[in-house]
Amino acid sequence: xxxxxxxxxxxxxxxxxxxxxxxxxxxxxxxxxxxxxxxxxxxxxxxxxxxxxxxxxxxxxxxxxxxxxxxxxxxxxxxxxxxxxxxxxxxxxxxxxxxxxxxxxxxxxxxxxxxxxxxxxxxxxxxxxxxxxxxxxxxxxxxxxxxxxxxxxxxxxxxxxxxxxx
Ligand SMILES: [Zn+2]
Numbered sequence: 627x628x629x630x631x632x633x634x635x636x637x638x639x640x641x642x643x644x645x646x647x648x649x650x651x652x653x654x655x656x657x658x659x660x661x662x663x664x665x666x667x668x669x670x671x672x673x674x675x676x677x678x679x680x681x682x683x684x685x686x687x688x689x690x691x692x693x694x695x696x697x698x699x700x701x702x703x704x705x706x707x708x709x710x711x712x713x714x715x716x717x718x719x720x721x722x723x724x725x726x727x728x729x730x731x732x733x734x735x736x737x738x739x740x741x742x743x744x745x746x747x748x749x750x751x752x753x754x755x756x757x758x759x760x761x762x763x764x765x766x767x768x769x770x771x772x773x774x775x776x777x778x779x780x781x782x783x784x785x786x787x788x789x790x791x792x
Contacts, residue, residue, distance in 0.1 A: 633665055636701075637671055638660075644695045646678065647684050652728055653724075656720065658718075659715065674708050674709075675707060675709055676719070734749055734758075735785060755778065757775065757776045757777045758774065
């Protein structure tokens with residue numbers, strides 16, 4: 627008989643293998659997408675997840691990947707994945723490991739709004755410079771934007787901040 631705590635830890639381990647299809651190599655855990663995991667009737671798992679992007683078709687893919695991964699566990703009968711929007715997902719939720727992996731993949735974490743200068747700040751994943759262009763940041767459809775680093779002359783991608791799409 628596995629205790630609930632052990633079960634929760636096993637589920638979390640499972641989720642470390644589930645990646646955002648848009649960003650291979652970074653798990654939903656490292657992206658800070660998982661807000662709550664709970665067990666009901668000893669074999670039903672309920673997961674509350676925060677979407678990192680709004681309106682992206684990838685959400686359904688992520689839901690299915692999470693379900694499939696957790697259903698691999700013998701102890702689990704059913705899995706329910708609910709996307710919630712409160713608290714809103716922010717880049718602060720990305721783990722240090724997640725940030726490193728995003729950079730390796732050439733993706734800058736979502737930009738931060740600098741209140742003092744009243745402008746968005748994106749760090750280049752290659753050289754760490756903030757001297758980057760922002761023109762395409764709020765393009766209409768993509769979940770990520772193509773930016774350009776004026777310091778090292780590399781194009782790179784940045785995740786869009788969710789709060790600004792709402
Ligand atoms: Zn650069």
